[in-house]
Structures are given as C-alpha cells and as structure tokens.
Amino acid sequence: xxxxxxxxxxxxxxxxxxxxxxxxxxxxxxxxxxxxxxxxxxxxxxxxxxxxxxxxxxxxxxxxxxxxxxxxxxxxxxxxxxxxxxxxxxxxxxxxxxxxxxxxxxxxxxxxxxxxxxxxxxxxxxxxxxxxxxxxxxxxxxxxxxxxxxxxxxxxxxxxxxxxxxxxxxxxxxxxxxxxxxxxxxxxxxxxxxxxxxxxxxxxxxxxxxxxxxxxxxxxxxxxxxxxxxxxxxxxxxxxxxxxxxxxxxxxxxxxxxxxxxxxxxxxxxxxxxxxxxxxxxxxxxxxxxxxxxxxxxxxxxxxxxxxx
Amino acid sequence: xxxxxxxxxxxxxxxxxxxxxxxxxxxxxxxxxxxxxxxxxxxxxxxxxxxxxxxxxxxxxxxxxxxxxxxxxxxxxxxxxxxxxxxxxxxxxxxxxxxxxxxxxxxxxxxxxxxxxxxxxxxxxxxxxxxxxxxxxxxxxxxxxxxxxxxxxxxxxxxxxxxxxxxxxxxxxxxxxxxxxxxxxxxxxxxxxxxxxxxxxxxxxxxxxxxxxxxxxxxxxxxxxxxxxxxxxxxxxxxxxxxxxxxxxxxxxxxxxxxxxxxxxxxxxxxxxxxxxxxxxxxxxxxxxxxxxxxxxxxxxxxxxxxxxxxxx
Numbered sequence: 001x002x003x004x005x006x007x008x009x010x011x012x013x014x015x016x017x018x019x020x021x022x023x024x025x026x027x028x029x030x031x032x033x034x035x036x037x038x039x040x041x042x043x044x045x046x047x048x049x050x051x052x053x054x055x056x057x058x059x060x061x062x063x064x065x066x067x068x069x070x071x072x073x074x075x076x077x078x079x080x081x082x083x084x085x086x087x088x089x090x091x092x093x094x095x096x097x098x099x100x101x102x103x104x105x106x107x108x109x110x111x112x113x114x115x116x117x118x119x120x121x122x123x124x125x126x127x128x129x130x131x132x133x134x135x136x137x138x139x140x141x142x143x144x145x146x147x148x149x150x151x152x153x154x155x156x157x158x159x160x161x162x163x164x165x166x167x168x169x170x171x172x173x174x175x176x177x178x179x180x181x182x183x184x185x186x187x188x189x190x191x192x193x194x195x196x197x198x199x200x201x202x203x204x205x206x207x208x209x210x211x212x213x214x215x216x217x218x219x220x221x222x223x224x225x226x227x228x229x230x231x232x233x234x235x236x237x238x239x240x241x242x243x244x245x246x247x248x249x250x251x252x253x254x255x256x257x258x259x260x261x262x263x264x265x266x267x268x269x270x271x272x273x274x275x276x277x278x279x280x281x282x283x284x285x286x287x288x289x290x291x292x293x294x295x296x297x298x299x300x301x302x303x304x305x306x307x308x309x
Numbered sequence: 310x311x312x313x314x315x316x317x318x319x320x321x322x323x324x325x326x327x328x329x330x331x332x333x334x335x336x337x338x339x340x341x342x343x344x345x346x347x348x349x350x351x352x353x354x355x356x357x358x359x360x361x362x363x364x365x366x367x368x369x370x371x372x373x374x375x376x377x378x379x380x381x382x383x384x385x386x387x388x389x390x391x392x393x394x395x396x397x398x399x400x401x402x403x404x405x406x407x408x409x410x411x412x413x414x415x416x417x418x419x420x421x422x423x424x425x426x427x428x429x430x431x432x433x434x435x436x437x438x439x440x441x442x443x444x445x446x447x448x449x450x451x452x453x454x455x456x457x458x459x460x461x462x463x464x465x466x467x468x469x470x471x472x473x474x475x476x477x478x479x480x481x482x483x484x485x486x487x488x489x490x491x492x493x494x495x496x497x498x499x500x501x502x503x504x505x506x507x508x509x510x511x512x513x514x515x516x517x518x519x520x521x522x523x524x525x526x527x528x529x530x531x532x533x534x535x536x537x538x539x540x541x542x543x544x545x546x547x548x549x550x551x552x553x554x555x556x557x558x559x560x561x562x563x564x565x566x567x568x569x570x571x572x573x574x575x576x577x578x579x580x581x582x583x584x585x586x587x588x589x590x591x592x593x594x595x596x597x598x599x600x601x602x603x604x605x606x607x608x609x610x611x612x613x614x615x616x617x618x619x620x621x622x
Contacts, residue, residue: 021514022535023425024521033527037425044422048436051495056439058463059451074463075470114351122348131341137349144356146608150556150577151601152359154584154593155366159359183356188348213340242444244559249585260446264563267450276454279447290442294435301438301500302507 056283063087063280067273087277095266095274097259097281104258105285107177107247108240112233114182119232123191124217128203138192145185156180157249176250181240187232190303194228195221231300234293241286367595384595393571393579394596401576403486404561405554409547411494412501417543419498420505421535434506438499445496449563452492453479456564479565482572489560489573501546508542509535548611552604576600 027033061078062070064087069077091097125131126138160170160180170176198221206216222229244260251257254265259282267275290297367384369377388394416437423433440448455463456478465475478488512535520530536543558577561567567574576596584593 021425022421022517022530023527024517026521027527040422041426044419045433045436048433052436052439052499055448055451055455056443071461074457074461075466118348118351121344121346122352125341125345125348129337129341129344131338133338134341137345140357141348141352144352144360146605147360148552148556148601148604150580150597151363152356153580154590154597155359155362156355157584158362158590159354163354164358179351180355182351183354185356213337213344217344238442244446244563245581260444263446263450272454275450279450283443283447286442286444287439290439294431297442298434298438298503301503 056287059276059280059283062273062276064277065273067271070272070276084273087273088281090274091270091277091281095270095278096262097278099255100257100259100262101282101285103174103256104241104260104282107174107258108237110174110178111181111240112236114178115184115187115236116229116233118182119184119187119191120217120222120229122188123195124213124221126188127192127195128198128216128221129213141185141188143185144183145189153245160250171250172253172256174251174256177240177243177247180246181236184236187236190228190232191225194225198224230296231303234296235300237289238286363594363598366590367598368591370591380591384591385599387589387592388583388596388599391579391592393574396571397574397576397579400486400561400572400574401555401557404490404557404573404575405551407487407490408493408554409550411490412498412550413543413547415494416498416501417505417539420502420509421531423502424506424509434503437502440496441499443496445559446563448492448496449560452495453564456488480569482569485565485569485573489564492564493554493557493560501550504546505539505542508539512538545611548607551607552611555600555604555607 023033023037028037064083064085065077065079066082066084069079069082122137122141126134126141160176162169170179202220203216206220211219241258242260243258247258248261251261254262263278263282266278270278366377368379368381370380370383371377419433419437423430423437426433457463457465458475458477458480459465460469460475462475462478464478468475477484479485516534516538517530520534525533556577557575558581561573561575562578562581565573567578577600580593580596580600583589583596
C-alpha cells in the first residue's frame, strides 16, 4: 500500500460515512447483534478510557497532591480542597523543568530543520534532478534502512566525540543530536515516493520557461509537498521528544539536557509529589500537540505504516 | 509553468547536438551534486561511516592514545564467553516473544472493532493512540510508581480491590520482564491500531457482500475475508516489532537497571555496558554486529514475506 492510496482512501472514508463492512446493515438490524455490539461498544470505550486516559488523569491529580496522601492511598488520594498548585511551581523552578523543556523543544526544532534540509535535498536530487549517479545515492541511502540502528550506536558516538577529518567534538552541544537525526533513510524514502508522484510535465514546463533546479525546488516541489513535509516534521518532533539513550550519551552537561534525560535523575532527588508534577509538565506539551494535530498524527502513522508495508 | 508554448530560445534537450547535450548534462550533474552535498555529508558522517567503522572496530582493540590493534576474533570470543551473554540473549528473546504475545492480538482486535463503528470511531482511535504520545521516560517513571510492590502500590491496590494478593512486580525475577512488557505494550499498541485501521479500509467490500449472500456468519467473514486480507500487514508489523524489540534498552534500563539477578538485562544493555562503562568498544561493536546479523536474517524473512504479499495482492 502506498501513501497516496492511504490518503485517497481516508478521503473517501470522510466523504462517505456509511460504507459496507464486516458487519453488514442486515446484521445490524438483528436484535442479538445490535445488543452485543452495543455492549461491546460501551465495554471497549470504558476499557480505552481506563487504559488510555486513566494513567494520565491519575498523573494530573497526583501532580497537585501532597506526597503523603499519594503514598497512603494511591487510588483515592485526591482531595479537591487540598490542591497543591505549588508542586508545579517547585518542579518548574527547583526541578528546572522549564529549562529542560526548553532544551527538549530546541533539540526537536533543530532536528526538524536538519532532517528537512537533508532529506529534501537528497530526495529532490534522487527523484527530480536524476543525475546519472542518482541511483547509487538512492541505493546507498535506502540500504541503511535495513541495517538496524544498534550497529552504528557505538561508532556514531565515537564519531560525534571526535569528528573524523575535520576534527573537533560535538559532544555536549546540541549539534550532536541535530545532525545525526538528519540521516533518516526512512524520511528520504517517504519524500522520494511523494516527489515521484508529482507529474514530470510540471518540471519540464518549468525548465522550458528557464527555471533552474533551485527555482523548481522552491516554486514547484516544496509548495506541492507541504502536507508530507508537515507529517515528517511532526514525526520528527515526536521521535526527538521521546528519545532517551542518544541525548543521554552525548549531552553530559545537565544544563543542555532534554527533559527525558533529566527526569530519571530528578526522580532520585526529589520528593514524590514534585516528581509527579515534573512528569506531568513533561507530558503536557506532547499531549496538547496530539490533541491539536490529531488528524495529522493518525494520518502520518497510517501513512508510515503503509510505506513500511 | 503558465502553460505557454515553449520559448523559441530553448530547444528540447534531445534536439541539441551531442556535445552540447553532454555539457548540459555534466553541468546539471554538478548542480545536483552541489544540492545533494549536505545530504551526502550527513549520511557519510552519521550513517555510512559509523556502519563501516562498526565492522572494522569489531576486529580491533582500541588503545588509548595510540590508535587500534587488529585482534582477529578476540572481541567475538570475549563476548561469546561472557557469562552474562546467554542470560541477556534469552531475556531479549523472552521480551520479544512476550511483546508479540501481548502486543499483537489486542491492537488487531481493537482495529477490527473500531473499523466497524460508524459513528464516533475517531474517539476510539484517538484514545487508543494517546499512550503513544507519552514520552517513554515519563511513562516508565509513572509505571514504576504504579508497580510499587508494597500493598500500597497502585496495581496492588487494584488487585486488592479484586480480592487478589499483592504481587512483587519488578522485584521478582519471574515477574519483572512481563511487567516491563506490559508497560511497553501499553505504550506501543496505539501505533499498531492505527496501521491496522488503515489496512482495513483496503479490504474489498464486495467480498463481504458476496460472503454474506453465501450465508457466512460475521465470525466466518472475519476469519475468511478480513484476516486473510490483513495477512501481509500483520506479517510486516510482527517483523518490524521483532526488529524493534530485539533492540530494547530504555525500558529495562530505567525500570530495573537489568535486575533483579540480571533477569531483565537486554543485549543492548550489554552493548551499553561494554562501550560506556568499560570503554571496551571492540566487544561492544562485536556484539552489535552479531545482533545485526540476526536481525538481518529476520529482515530477509520479512522481505520474502512482503514480496509474496505484494505479488498476491
């Protein structure tokens, strides 16, 4: 399944709400099916609420409750008359969650920029300019898709520790996260597939009008690929926000660390309620991002699944 | 771009004399190289280079300050005779198998169910996906508290509410791994649900109609129409999951640090220990290369499986 077919299908599903499916209209009229289906709906929804939302709500309540209460009665600690907003303030100030969240955002933003620059330039050359060596480049990039990340972990760390040829070290700087994030064969593949779907007649017409490669890139390719670029940016932000091991290795100085690296250390040093407040604050932005961009999220995920398949 | 007739000054590439065509090609190839340069450099430094030096380093022992020595199989022998290795390999396979057992049926059933909803299906998928956006470190630290082995732990309180005895969770060698897998499944299932949902929209609806006219029950339609159509994506998802879970690190590292009694030490944690605690880069890369070879075999199986699926579809 390709990305385009997913998009087409989901668009179709939007415009035709009632489609034939496994359980047919005739089935749905049968009382036994209707009752069973109704009960299943309620049960599944309740299950999803408890499993999906439950822990997050628990965390939100724990973030504003006193430690002793959380420990004494972890299922019934919340008391609306005893909301301790100061937990959040303590986590923000003394736990320096604000600083760490800023670092996380900075790392994510930089990763998006470097990923977009590198993957767009690679995909543009492979798909649109098609030089004779384009196939070699394409093969060399796509081959890395099949090599598991663990192979390069240690040498990648040593590379960042001391850059070959040019010398110098990236360890301790945010470049150590930004640059390796850009080498994403998967995103190149996604973009190549998308660029391939742009009619070549557009490029030919532009060439005849005297447009150079950069003009074609900025006036035709990029405006047409805005949705796919959005998906890649979103997936890159999420991946960067979730990353733990790599920033742990290359950012030893706490002042530069993202929140995911700082939290486990914080958890050992602070009391439970402040720890929960810190967790809650770190959770807030991704969840808000998800609530705002739900559609793009879910479409991006199904698209990436389609490409992997 | 405006769709006007070609300007007279520019002849189509093919109509030019051969030597001019060649120059035009070389020049455009040069421009292409210039545009591709950032990508080539980044991949050279952070992808191709490290992959290559991983292969080299697994045969070397690096000496501080004086380069590296070729040591033949010594690194591989060191890793293979490490008494912790069998345990770590078994743990990793155990994690992978458990993750497949927990993480395969539930998302599939959920996706089939959600795809049958004609209203409000969006709420279901959004709720199912919600845990995926929780940063893993946040989820792990939260669940670590939930797993508190005392009678005051959240999960133990729930068990008590159901009239069951408290469990030691992460403190017991037998339960630690299933506990970790439970959290990992919670955190990852949403992705699988969304991907299965997308795949479900591609099942041809006339097949359902035909099956229904032939008198097939809902369960038989599920068994003989829906599932066969998802076979390709199911195989793909399982194999991708295996490749991912074989490289598990963050969960055991933060939940248990590999304990109790090494019951949750994974292969990647062993790589971490060699490289970043013992500075034994040779052993670390040797183990990575061996794990990658195993995963390569898995990938080949995956490629063959998806190719069969492609030709069938």
